[in-house]
Structure formats: C-alpha cells, structure tokens
Amino acid sequence: VGGTMGGAALARDLGRTNLICVDMGGTSFDVSLIISVRPTVSTETELEGLPLLVPLVDIHTIGAGGGSIAWLEAGGLRVGPRSAGADPGPACYARGGTEPTVTDANLVLGRLDPSHFLGGEMSLDGSASRAALRPISEELGLNATTLAEGIVAIVNASMADAIRTITVKRGIDPREFGLVAFGGAGPMHAVALAEELGIREVVVPWSPGTFSAWGMLQTDIRHDLALSFFHSLGEVLSASILEAVGRLESEGTALLAADGVPADEMSFSRSADLRYVGQEYVVNVPLTEDLDATSLAEGFHAAHHARHGHATPDVPVELVNLRLTAIGKVARAPIAVEPRTIGGGGNRREVVFGGTKIDTPAVLRGTLRAGERHRGPVIVEDDSATLVVPPGWEAQVDPGHTLFVVPLT
C-alpha cells in the first residue's frame, strides 16, 4: 500500500490525475490505481479468503516477479506462479537455484549488468542463467535469446492482463492513465507493459526499489467514519442526511484534534453508499455541499453504469451508509535525491530488443541532470532497480529527478 500512497503523492507533485501503479518484486506483481489524484478504495476486500468490510486500497496481485520460474508442461512453456524467491533465487544468484527465472532471462538479454547488480553489491553469474535455460531451449528448439525474450513476453502479458482486470472492473480505459513503475523489477518491464496497453507515459520515481517505503511517509492522518443509514432515497429528507453527516463531521473533527491537527490542516470528504433496492453491493458516490436526492440518484446511476456497464434509472435507490473521511495534513518528507556515481554503469553493452542485439549505453541514474533526454535504447541503472528504455521511447529527466519515459511518435 506504500507504493500506492507514493503514487498518490507523485500524482499531486507532478500534476497527474490518473495513474496506474505497478510494483514488481521477486515473487509478486501488485497493481493499484490513482483516479483523480486519489487511490481507489474498496469498501470490502478478501484476506486469506475471508471477506473484510473495511475501506482498503484496492490492490490486485498476481504471482509474477523476477523470481518466477519458467517450466514446461506437455510441450507448453509456462512462467510462474511458482517463484524461486530470494533464496535460492534465480540461477544467476549462484545460490543453488537451477531453474530459469525471469531475472535469468533479463540477464541473458543484457538488460541487467552482471557486475553492477544492486549498485555493485552483488554480481550475477550469466553462465548459470544460460545453463538453466538450456533444457527448455533444447526441448522447444529455441535459442537462448529467443527463449529469454519469450519468457519476458509471457510474464509481461500476464501483468498486462492483471492491469486490464483491475481497470475493466472499474470500467476505465488504461490508455488514459500514466504508469508508475517501482519495486526492484518494475522499471525493467514497465515500458513493455505500457506498449502492450497503449499507455503513453511511464513514470519512474527516484529510487524505485525503496519507493514504497517513501510512500508510507507521504500519508496524511486519515480517519474513515461510517454510519449505517438505511433509507429509501425517494423518502429521506436532504436535511436528515445533512444532519447525520454533520454528526460524523464533529466526530471526525474531534478525532483529528485529539491527534493534534490544527483546524486549518483538517479537511473532510463526504460520500454515501447507494444501491438499487434488492442489491447487496453498494456504489460509493460523493456527497456535495448542496446535496439533493435527485442529483444524488443521478450520480449513482452514472457511477453504476461506469462500474457495471448498466444502470436501471426506473428502479428505486436506497441509501445504505454515509461515510466521512477526515484528513489531517502532515508535513511530508521530500524525495532525498543523492546524485552519486558509484562503480559500474557508464558503459555500453549488447542488449537484445526484438530479437536483435543492439549496442546500448548504460547510464547511472545519479549522473543524470534535469532536462536531459536519453533516446532508447538505453539502460538507466541505480542502486535498487534497472530501467529499460527500448528503441522508440525516450527518457526525460524532470527537475525533481523523476524520469518520464514517453514514445517518440
């Protein structure tokens, strides 16, 4: 959830309203959404198969990461969901792993620098990666490079499907979103994901591997208050809704005051859970200052249509809950940019793109200056992650050291 909070902070700082946040690590891939500068929140979720009726950031997870293992089943190539994790980890970690992983494939493709992994703190064994790929290579009659590209393509497609699932559920089009990539493996795959989904901007924050931790420091104090309020929308008076919301607001004010938040740093957003009579699931609709039942009902029909693909305006609507989010603003830690030029990087190597080895420069993120543009193919490395910019895309450095990767056409 830290990454999503970071995404929301980034959206605010960069003036972006809609972002898809993708966090790819060793074993899992998490997608979440920022819509209108706010994380999408579900009023219900599942934890270990049990339903929880509490507001939570909506995160969709699949088992795909750098450690995902490629394997064969009846002559078919599969990637994941089993992961080599960090121990033994990918074959190239040389810690006893013998099965090929996504990280091994990236190494074979030249996307990782074997002598400069984790800012040079670990070296990778490329021959172990190639050895691990060999049995599948032979079985399928594909050379190591084609197989490695294939493994990456399969895992990318699965991640793109996961992004579609979370956006389709919300009735939104991913092409209208920017993609924020973080986690150790996120920036390596992000541009390929954007290409697959038709997304035209990839945002890579400073230090992607620790972005989630930074995100946790960007949160405000937040209290979510809810009041059961079962009423038919046709019958309830606006005044009684306002009165009930007013009670929530005094409660929220008291809670924030107890947290030591001064009055001018408090803000409140009010909403209502509505549904058609007979439904169990609710749709959350914001409550405006000058609320009236007609506009609330219209807002609900529109939100229902956006979310579910249909609305039934002639069916009565009922109120289920009134909600108040009380926010206390907290001073935030800025991103600590530490330009440095520790070993490695600054070299050139052969990287495979679309089946062809291309002589590609590798630059150190800490040496980039605001306003610089780097045309793909280029690899940008830092201590925690490696960004791959393929041909046809360009990385732009903004004054806050965030990288934007955009298509050239």
Place this chain on the structure above:
Amino acid sequence: MSDPITTEIIRNAFLACAQDMNAALIRSSYTPIIYEGKDCSVAILDEGASVLGQSMGLPIFLGNLEACVKHTGEQIGWNFKPGDVYYLNDAYVTGSHLHDATIFAPIFWRDRLVGYSATRAHWLDVGAQDPGGSMDAHEIYQEGIRCGPTRLHEGGEPCEPVIDLLARNSRFGRSLVGDMNAQIAACRTGQAAFERILERFGFETYDAARREIYRQSEELERAAIAAIPDGSYSAAGVLDSDGHGSDPLPVRVRVDVQGDNLTIDLAGTAAQGEGPVNVAYAGTLSACRVALKLLIHPDRPVDGGNFRTLEVRVPPATVCSAVEPAPCQFYFTPLGLVIDLVITALSEALPNAVAAAHYGDSMVMRITGKDPRDGSRFLMTGPHPGGWGAWAAGDGADALINVINGAFKDYPIEVVEHRYPLMVRRYGLRQNSGGAGRTRGGNGVVRAIEAQAPVDVYAWFERSVMPAWGLFGGGAAVGPDVVVNPGRSDERHFLKANAVPLAPGDVVEMRTGGGGGYGPAWERDPERVRDDVLDGYIDAEAASQRYGVVLLADQTVDAVATETARARLLEESSDAPHRLPQ
C-alpha cells in the same frame, strides 16, 4: 505453426478473459445467490463451442455451457447474427434445473463467427408452483417456465416482449431482469476481450495457438489416464427416495480403463423418479468430468482439449438421464452421488488420489414468507456445508460446501438477519458427525434459525440411507437431520418437506452429515485423537468407542487402557470384511 511463446500468451489471455467476465457478472447481479453464493459460471468458447477459458464457479457446470450452445446452433441452423443474445433453461438440455439461466452471445470478428461468451446463473424464481421452486413436483411443468433457445437481444436491440414475458412469470421479476442484465454485461466483457485478442494476434495465429493449447491438455490427460492400471472398477450407492417417499433408488457406476481411454457406464441405475430427483444426461456427463478432474490435474484449468477420451454411457430415462416429463429441481442430488461413486470405484487404482465420500448433497433449506417490516414477500434459499471425506494424506475438511457447488459461498449471518425476518441462533460444527479413520472424516454443521414472523420452511436433505462411507476400513459418517423446535414438546424431525409452517419464535435446526474416514480408526496417532477431543471435533466417548483412545482425567492419553481398547477394536474388525490400501 504456433510458437510456444505466443501460444502461452494467448492461453493466459483467455483465462484472464473468463475471470473478467465472472467479475462483471458477480459485481452487477441483483440476488445474493449470485453475488454472495456465486451460483454462476462463465466460459469463453470457440466457434465449435470448445472451451477457451472458464472461470471458477460451480464445477458442475463443466461442459454444459457447450451443450447449450451446440443445442441452440443445431436448432437455428447455426445461423447466429451479430448482436444476438440467447437464453435457455430447458433442464433436459442444460442438465440442470429450470432456475439456471444460460445466457450467451455469439462473437464475430470481421464478419466471421469466432466463438461465444456464455454465462449461467441461478435465477431466484421462474414461476414454479411454489416460490423459488418446488420440493414435491411430479412433472417438470410444475417447476416453472421452460424455455428452449430464446432470443433476448436481436441485432443489439432487446426483445422487450420476451423479457417482459419472463419477468411477468417470476415472483421476483425485477431481480430477474437485473440478473439477466448482469449476465448480458458479462457476455459483452467476454466479447470485447476476445476481439482484443484477435485484433492483436490475427485469426491464423489464434487458430494455431488454440489447437496447441488443446493438444497440451489432451496429452497431459491421456498420460494420466494411461497411468491408471487397465481394468473395470465398480461402486454402487442409493438415493434416499424420489422425494415422494419411494424406496431408495440405486445408482451404479462402472469405470472401464483401457490404455488412455476411460468409460463410465451407469447401467443398473434406477429408472427416473416420480419426484424432482432427476437429472438429464448433460448433467451426468458434467458430474463424471468433475470426478475425473478431481483425480487428474485438479489444479489445471479446463479447455477444449480435456475429456476427449472420456465416454459416459447412461441407459435412457434413468434418474441420471431424465426425459420429459420427469421433474428436475434437485438435479444435483444424483450428481453428488455419481461423483463420490466414480471416486470410490477408482480407489483401488488410485489410493493416494481418492477421498472417502463427502456429506453428499446441497442440503437445501428455503424459507419464505412476508416481511412484517414492509409487507413484501421474501425468499431465502441456499445450501448447507457439511463434512468431506478423509484421504491418504489428511483429514477431511469440516463445514465445506458440497462438490457440486464448488466456489459457492455461505451467506453471512448478518445478511440473513438484515434481509429477512429471521434470527440465527446457532451456527457451528456438528461434533462426532465425521467418520472415524486413520485420517478422520470432516464434521458437518448445525445451524438453528428462529422465525421472527410466520414463515414456511422447505427442505431437501439427502444421504440419510447411506451416509458418507469410509475407504480402506475408515468409518461411515453420521447422516443429516432437520429438527423443528428441538427439546420442546412439539419437536419433530424430517429431511424433505414442502411448506412446513413456523410461528414466530419457532426454531428450525439443520444438521448436516460428515465425511467418511480413511483407514482403520485404531491406527490414528493417539495424540491426534486427543487433539481432536481438546478441539471439540469429537468427544471423549467417541475417542474411546471409535478410536480406542482412552483419556485420563487430566486429558492425557492413558497408554495402557488405549492399548487394550485398540486390541479389542482390531479383534472386532477382523469379523467384518474391509478393504486395505494396497
């Protein structure tokens, strides 16, 4: 020529597409039986109605969405048009009951019919003689409005008179239309996803990929069947009755394995019953597929390459191959038995893959009446969980929904109490109901509901004549029971009942059966038996009588008394024949 990378990307894309369809259906449906119970299923099919991707959901719908599309295609001369949406619920086609609405849409790409997005969901009421369906029908005509292939949308426009006809003939017409729209929305989601896949890869690549996907599934399944020793394996069981008080009805299963072919023959199964205990052939075919899937690669998704070497033979007009006018409301009752019997039949051949019988049926309870809070008619309907059979490596699960229902979820108590004038007084595990064994059968549940207004109770509880049996010397479970006002002077018991009136304050208590045990009970580690007592799964008396484990006053195992008791159990058992694992 299909390359393995594109093939895998396309395979994953179809699986994701079915998931998205399912999410669209569940999120926008009206009735709890779909959004809470998940009594629904979706699939994306190719133009020959083979499965490209299928979601979780009710496993018993494995394979009969295809049957519905094929039946419709044959009836209309395969003359599907873009923008059409079809509905059908004829139980003799679907192998289900009239409440299960199959809705599907043909998918076109560049003027070519490429496939179908298909959904099935349980509608609350389709106009049977009793609300939500009858427990005591004699003919299918009493069970609701029966529709063959019927167009709901034509060229993208709704066929309002048809939708109006369906809505008018339901006691809950509004929710029927809501659920119908949710199913249509899910079909549209599937359509869009299929088109996107073709747009990206083109028809030729997709076509090569799906053939390869089917080939892989077929190869894996053939290899698994070939590994089963050739032979003929049998098992037999009974249904309690036809629902009108008949004698128990036998169901017989013979599984013939030869090389990589597997035939399941139900010869000797009872003729179709007078009551609603029947199922059409399509349902029996699905049940056999589910049984096979439970034994072979249960974690792999199903596609058009599966079940190619499975043949299912059923003589005509039996409880498992019903024809007009046999009522089919409880179509799933024989199916749960068929699945347990196929698994039991194969237990000698696959001792480590099989489980003992489970509690067997959905144990449906329906409560209807008028809600005094607003005078509206309400209907609560749903199945009950019970105990599952033990297997070689572990105890059976407690309180799990039956095999027919798969992902079906129980209603939260809060939902029941909020929506209906009912109070849940008790809901917990039913101690001692699982069969004893080296691994123990799971326990059933006890749920007591108090009426807060005058209501009618309908019940369909099964597997009392032959409760879940054990394997390899494991014990049988305790069967089900329904009790009204337990402990009061007017206490009464039944299993199947139509419209039993309850007054406010009356309590109906449902008790479901457990699962069978696996292996002799006296081989269970005494410490595990002690844990079962401490955890309340069994009591101290069952520990001593069934497992031969005697506990001391401080709840530790009395080693000496245990040894004596176990020797006695072993001796008694040598009189009774039982099979031992190979």
